[in-house]
Every structure is written in structure tokens, then in C-alpha cells.
Amino acid sequence: MSRTLSAPVTVAFDYTRSVGPVLGRFLTGLRDATFVGARTSDGRVVVPPPEFDPVSHRPTTDFVDLPDTGTVSSWTWVSEPVAGQPFDRPFAFALVTLDGADAPILHAVDVSAPDQITTGMRVRARWAAERTGLITDVVFEPADAAGTAAGTDAEPGAAAASSADPVSGIVTPVSLDYTYAASPEESAFFRGLAQGRIVGQRCPSCQKVYVPPRPACPTDGVPTVEEVELSDTGTVTTFCIVNVPFMGQKIKPPYVSAYILLDGADIALQHLILDIPVDEVRMGLRVKAAWKPREEWGTTIENISHFAPTGDPDADYDTYKHHL
Amino acid sequence: MRDVAVVGFAQRQLQDYDGSPQCAEMLVPLFADCYEQTGWTKKDIGFWCSGSSDYLAGRSFSFVSAIDAIGVLPPVNESHVEMDAAWALYEAWLKIQTGEVDTALVFGFGKASAGVLRRTLALQLDPYTMTPLWPDTVSIAALQARLGLDAGLWDEAAMAEVVNRSLTDAEKNEFAVRSGGSSVEELLKRPMFADPLRKHDAAPVTDGAAAIVLAAGDRAREVRDRPAWITGLSHFTDGLHLGTRDLTRSASAGRAGAAAGASAGGLTDVEVAELHAPFSHQELILRAELGLGTDARINPSGGALGGNPMFTGGGIRIGEAARRIWDGSADKTLGHATSGPALQQNLVCVMSSEGASN
Ligand SMILES: [Zn+2]
Numbered sequence: 138m139s140r141t142l143s144a145p146v147t148v149a150f151d152y153t154r155s156v157g158p159v160l161g162r163f164l165t166g167l168r169d170a171t172f173v174g175a176r177t178s179d180g181r182v183v184v185p186p187p188e189f190d191p192v193s194h195r196p197t198t199d200f201v202d203l204p205d206t207g208t209v210s211s212w213t214w215v216s217e218p219v220a221g222q223p224f225d226r227p228f229a230f231a232l233v234t235l236d237g238a239d240a241p242i243l244h245a246v247d248v249s250a251p252d253q254i255t256t257g258m259r260v261r262a263r264w265a266a267e268r269t270g271l272i273t274d275v276v277f278e279p280a281d282a283a284g285t286a287a288g289t290d291a292e293p294g295a296a297a298a299s300s301a302d303p304v305s306g307i308v309t310p311v312s313l314d315y316t317y318a319a320s321p322e323e324s325a326f327f328r329g330l331a332q333g334r335i336v337g338q339r340c341p342s343c344q345k346v347y348v349p350p351r352p353a354c355p356t357d358g359v360p361t362v363e364e365v366e367l368s369d370t371g372t373v374t375t376f377c378i379v380n381v382p383f384m385g386q387k388i389k390p391p392y393v394s395a396y397i398l399l400d401g402a403d404i405a406l407q408h409l410i411l412d413i414p415v416d417e418v419r420m421g422l423r424v425k426a427a428w429k430p431r432e433e434w435g436t437t438i439e440n441i442s443h444f445a446p447t448g449d450p451d452a453d454y455d456t457y458k459h460h461l
Numbered sequence: 462m463r464d465v466a467v468v469g470f471a472q473r474q475l476q477d478y479d480g481s482p483q484c485a486e487m488l489v490p491l492f493a494d495c496y497e498q499t500g501w502t503k504k505d506i507g508f509w510c511s512g513s514s515d516y517l518a519g520r521s522f523s524f525v526s527a528i529d530a531i532g533v534l535p536p537v538n539e540s541h542v543e544m545d546a547a548w549a550l551y552e553a554w555l556k557i558q559t560g561e562v563d564t565a566l567v568f569g570f571g572k573a574s575a576g577v578l579r580r581t582l583a584l585q586l587d588p589y590t591m592t593p594l595w596p597d598t599v600s601i602a603a604l605q606a607r608l609g610l611d612a613g614l615w616d617e618a619a620m621a622e623v624v625n626r627s628l629t630d631a632e633k634n635e636f637a638v639r640s641g642g643s644s645v646e647e648l649l650k651r652p653m654f655a656d657p658l659r660k661h662d663a664a665p666v667t668d669g670a671a672a673i674v675l676a677a678g679d680r681a682r683e684v685r686d687r688p689a690w691i692t693g694l695s696h697f698t699d700g701l702h703l704g705t706r707d708l709t710r711s712a713s714a715g716r717a718g719a720a721a722g723a724s725a726g727g728l729t730d731v732e733v734a735e736l737h738a739p740f741s742h743q744e745l746i747l748r749a750e751l752g753l754g755t756d757a758r759i760n761p762s763g764g765a766l767g768g769n770p771m772f773t774g775g776g777i778r779i780g781e782a783a784r785r786i787w788d789g790s791a792d793k794t795l796g797h798a799t800s801g802p803a804l805q806q807n808l809v810c811v812m813s814s815e816g817a818s819n
Contacts, residue, residue: 139479140479140480141479141480141481146519148519148520152588152592154588154589156589160589160590163590164589177705181705183702183704183705184704185589185590185702185704187700187702187705191700191705210608211604211605211607211608211611211708212604212607213600213603213604213607213655213656213657213658214603214653214655214656215597215600215655216653216654216655216656217654219577219579219580219595219597220577220580220595221580221583221593221595222594222595222596222597223594230594230596230600230601230603230604231604232604232608232703232704240702240704240705241703241704242590242704243591243594243596243601243604243703243704244594245594251653251656256607256611271593272589272590272591272593272594273593273594307589309588309589309592309593311584311592313516313519313576313577313580313581313584314576314577315482315519315575315576316574316575316576317482317519317520317575318479318480318481318482318572318575319481320480320481320483320485320486321480321486322486323481351485351526351529352480352481352483352485352486352489352529352530353485353486353488353489353529353530353532354529354532355528355529355532355533355534356532356534357532358489358492358503358529358530358531358532358533359489359532360486360489
């Protein structure tokens with residue numbers, strides 16, 4: 138058995154930004170099957186155009202339309218592509234210097250083996266049939282392959298979209314896959330839950346009991362080592378009534394999310410309070426874990442469906458005031 | 462300027478860390494090691510600064526959990542950079558220069574194995590014209606390597622020599638993740654991975670953490686007989702777009718070296734240089750940009766090709782370079798750190814056995 142529990146997790150979001158006059162012009166050009174570069178103060182023609190001149194720091198204003206043919210100035214072979222790259226089979230990344238430009242652009246070249254690309258090779262753009270104004274609207278291919286592949290029929294500078302508004306924003310989807318590991322202490326907590334136990338750990342220095350346990354005591358900076366089994370009964374120390382609906386919400390509002398100080402612990406655990414009208418939840422309320430049926434248990438805090446009032450008298454304020 | 466020295470250093474590097482991405486558990490023994498080296502406790506540390514990345518951890522505010530390892534209650538004087546620990550060291554050095562504190566503990570951590578590192582790092586790029594293509598770190602370095610090969614600035618044998626020397630030196634480094642030299646001929650027979658790079662030309666994916674202690678004046682002298690006095694510390698950045706840079710060079714590394722105390726000929730009197738070169742050809746670029754002498758000993762630790770924990774690899778170079786002064790094997794050393802694609806951002810830290818006011 139591994140020392141720690143781990144699980145796959147995906148972090149994904151859409152990077153959504155307005156693009157301004159310079160990048161907007163470049164991306165509008167891509168949508169119209171044209172490369173738009175700019176002249177910088179040192180006399181070079183650069184594509185993509187920088188928003189500000191790298192030397193004078195002035196806004197870029199001198200735009201140049203460029204042909205969609207060019208020369209490979211460096212290349213590499215992507216033998217093991219990763220997710221999101223222009224091809225899911227081996228291909229070449231290259232620096233391509235477009236005809237009339239003085240600086241190369243990074244992009245993909247569609248060749249099937251590394252011996253089909255060389256420095257100095259002529260390439261031309263292959264435009265996607267449906268273009269939205271993204272760098273992925275285009276890839277490069279060997280110039281002698283022009284016209285043989287699908288999607289090469291777009292006329293550079295085609296006016297098809299010229300009546301459309303300029304591109305003013307982009308959405309870049311970002312999605313990253315991780316194997317997320319819990320710390321050894323958190324792993325002990327989750328393994329305990331799979332057995333219907335709530336496990337905390339005691340700091341050897343200040344004797345405080347943390348649940349879920351942490352890899353180190355934030356007061357002493359030493360690992361919490363001694364395992365402590367905690368009661369599944371505790372006291373509400375603070376709470377909020379959730380009235381706001383949000384994406385992924387599992388319970389219909391209003392409901393109560395609370396800090397529950399389990400008996401024997403020095404730090405509160407966050408969970409739901411159900412089986413009581415929301416306006417009757419209060420500080421000091423004594424609650425007990427409502428466990429799901431045993432056959433539904435896993436290594437998760439969701440084994441506890443929620444906490445519910447025990448019916449006992451409220452805890453005296455002095456018994457939990459140090460843990461607020 | 463105040464005299465500030467590196468006086469403590471602890472590290473841990475692994476192929477694959479079986480633990481959480483905030484690495485608090487890994488950091489605790491490193492801090493304990495620093496306390497033992499200095500004879501100090503947490504109360505002696507005036508400022509804490511860390512370097513790490515949430516994208517590497519796959520969770521937000523990962524550094525907040527990591528600082529449990531310090532023991533942050535009651536609150537400590539603390540900061541964080543989303544950069545290699547070497548930049549955290551720069552912030553700490555600056556903090557000491559303000560006179561506000563006399564000591565600092567700098568640390569970095571990262572669990573690169575949690576995701577696909579060469580892909581995660583695509584998020585460092587321009588999000589409009591580059592990230593949507595997901596150009597991976599290795600491919601970008603390979604484009605750089607070929608430019609130099611085509612221009613005749615280096616050849617494959619020179620790259621293999623860097624690998625062979627690094628992996629041979631890494632055999633003596635207990636923290637190295639990859640080691641074992643071979644021969645240039647044998648290395649060149651191995652298959653291409655990202656033509657013209659072979660797998661051994663790229664640093665291994667490494668998890669790890671490191672901690673470095675800085676101290677000013679007498680606080681440094683009370684810890685070490687030969688503190689590694691920082692005589693020059695500087696960092697510069699090149700532009701975001703690969704196309705507008707000369708990728709066979711690293712202008713920002715050259716400027717950082719010049720600002721950190723190079724004479725007209727470069728940093729010719731540096732005896733030991735720990736260069737943060739995650740790709741073999743990048744060591745060749747850095748040697749030239751910094752103007753290191755031909756007799757300078759490069760990366761006796763094995764360098765990044767032996768292990769390159771993200772957001773710590775540059776900090777480790779400074780720690781390794783400082784150790785050579787502590788043990789008397791050198792009087793002047795250099796630690797270098799890089800970040801960003803193809804040597805875009807560079808930091809140079811020059812250290813000497815002699816403080817300015819000695
Ligand atoms: Zn404690």
C-alpha cells in the first residue's frame with residue numbers, strides 16, 4: 138500500500154481575455170486568412186506584432202500584411218505530443234520566418250517524419266476552413282504540399298469575414314491533469330473515514346489535536362505524529378446560511394454550512410447541518426454525524442452525509458470560546 | 462549596502478515524492494537542518510520568503526499550507542514569489558538591505574511529478590499566440606539548440622560533453638536524481654527524443670525542496686568561519702516572444718552577470734560556477750554570456766541535469782556555490798538561476814570569502 142492516498146484531478150478553466158488593438162488586429166487577420174505583422178523601431182518586421190515596441194516602448198501602430206509562405210529557421214520533432222498540441226500524432230514545431238518578416242513565428246508544421254523537415258525548407262500556411270481568430274486557425278505544411286490537403290483553399294486576405302466585427306477577445310481553454318496526493322497525515326484521516334472513524338493527530342509540542350490532521354503544527358512547525366480517535370459528536374462554533382445558488386451545488390438553498398468542534402479536537406471541521414430549520418441553528422448547538430449506509434463508504438468525508446442536532450442542551454460558551 | 466552572506470543550506474531532491482504538493486512534511490526537516498547549521502531557532506529568523514507555483518501543485522494558495530512547516534503562529538514576517546526560490550532569495554536580500562531585518566530563511570518547493578511538467582510550463586507563455594499551441598518546454602529548448610547547431614556555435618559533441626561531465630559529477634551528489642557518466646561517443650549513439658535533443662540533454666522531472674539562510678554582518682560571522690558573502694546579485698528578463706530574441710544567446714543572463722560584478726572580460730575570476738541549465742546547450746550559452754574563465758569549475762554538484770526540482774533548482778545552485786566557500790575549496794563562486802522558456806529570465810549571485818568591510 139502506498140504511503141499516501143492519491144486521486145486524479147483536473148484543473149480546467151477558460152482563459153477569457155479582451156485583446157486590444159494590436160493583438161486584435163493580428164487575430165482578425167488570422168480569421169481572414171492573413172498574417173498581420175508590425176514594423177518595430179529597429180526596422181524589423183515582426184509577427185505576431187508586439188503590443189509595445191521592445192526598444193522605444195511606444196504602442197505598435199505600423200502594421201504590415203504578410204504573405205502566408207515562409208522558411209523554416211529552426212525545427213524540432215515532437216515524438217511524444219502532449220494534450221492540446223496541434224496534432225495528436227508526432228509532428229514538428231518550428232520557427233517559421235514569413236516572407237517579408239525579420240523575426241520568426243512559433244508554429245506547427247504538418248510532416249510525418251523528422252526527415253521531411255529541414256532548416257531552410259519552404260512552408261506555407263494551411264488555413265482551417267472554419268476560422269475564429271485564434272492562433273490555432275492555421276498550421277504550416279511543406280510548400281510543395283500546397284493544394285493537396287484539405288482546407289488549403291482559403292484565399293489569403295479573403296474578404297469573406299471582412300464585414301464581420303474585428304476580433305476583440307479570445308477564449309483559451311486550459312485543462313491540466315494531475316495526480317493529486319494527500320499528505321501522509323491526511324491519508325490517515327481519509328483511511329479512518331473508510332472505517333467509520335474520525336482520526337485526528339496531536340502535536341507533540343503544544344498537544345493540540347488537529348482534524349483533519351496537518352503535516353506540521355502551524356504553531357510549532359513540527360509534524361503531528363500521535364493519532365487520536367475523535368468522537369463524531371461536537372459543537373457548532375460558527376455557521377453561515379447559504380442562500381446563493383451556484384454551479385455544482387448539491388443541496389437546494391437555504392442550508393447551513395458550519396464549523397463543528399468535535400469533542401476532543403482543537404480545530405473545527407467544516408460540514409453541513411441538516412435536520413433542523415436553518416433559522417434555529419446557533420452557536421453552541423450540539424450535533425452528531427449522520428453517516429451514510431456503510432456500503433456507500435469510501436475514503437472521503439462524504440461518508441458523513443451531514444451533522445444533525447443531538448437534542449442535548451447547548452454547550453456552554455466557555456467550553457468552545459478558545460476555539461473560535 | 463549591508464554585507465549579507467549565505468550561511469545555511471539544506472536540500473532534498475527526489476524522482477517522485479510520495480506526498481502532498483504543498484510539501485510541508487518535506488520542508489520540516491530542511492528547516493531543522495538550517496537551525497542546526499546556524500544554532501538558531503525560529504525566533505532568530507527575521508524574514509521568510511518562499512518560491513513555488515500553484516500550477517505545479519494543481520491547487521490555489523499552495524504556499525499557505527506549506528508555511529505550516531515554519532510554525533507561523535503567532536504570525537511571522539513572510540512573503541512568497543511565484544518563481545524559483547532564487548528570486549525569493551533576491552527579495553530576502555533586499556529586505557535585509559532595507560535594515561528592517563538581519564536574517565532570513567528562504568525556501569522553495571515543487572512536486573513536478575504531479576502533472577505533465579513540460580505541458581504545465583506552457584502556461585508561462587504568451588496566452589494569446591503561444592499557449593493555445595501548448596508548445597512544451599522540451600520542444601522550445603530543442604528549437605533553441607538547433608539554432609546554435611545550425612549557426613556553428615556549438616555541436617552535438619559539445620552538448621554531450623556537458624551531459625557526460627554533469628552526470629559523472631552527479632555520482633558524488635547524494636541528492637542527484639540522475640547520475641552516471643558514460644562517454645561522448647556512447648551518449649551520441651542514444652536515440653533522439655526532441656531532435657536535436659536526446660533525453661539526457663534535458664533535466665529529469667524532479668520533486669524537491671531546499672532552504673537557504675541569509676544573514677547580515679556579525680550575524681553571519683557568528684554562524685560560519687567563512688560566510689559566503691554576496692558581492693553581486695542581479696536579475697534581468699528578456700521579452701516574451703521567442704521570435705524577437707536571439708535564442709542562441711541570453712541577453713538577460715549577460716546583463717545580470719555584468720550587473721553582479723563582471724569586469725570587461727566577464728566573470729573571469731569566478732572559480733566555481735553553479736549554472737542553472739536545464740538543457741545541455743543552455744550551459745554553453747550561459748558560460749559565454751557570463752564570460753566565465755576557461756579554468757572555472759562548472760557545476761561540480763552535477764547541476765540541473767542531475768536533478769532539477771521546479772522552483773528550487775536555481776536556489777540549489779546558489780546553495781551549492783555557497784558551500785564551496787564555506788569548505789574553503791574556493792574564494793569566489795557564482796550561483797545562477799533561470800526561469801521562463803529558453804533562458805528568458807536569469808539571476809546571478811556572486812559570492813566571495815571576503816566581505817566588503819572585512
Ligand atoms: Zn503544536
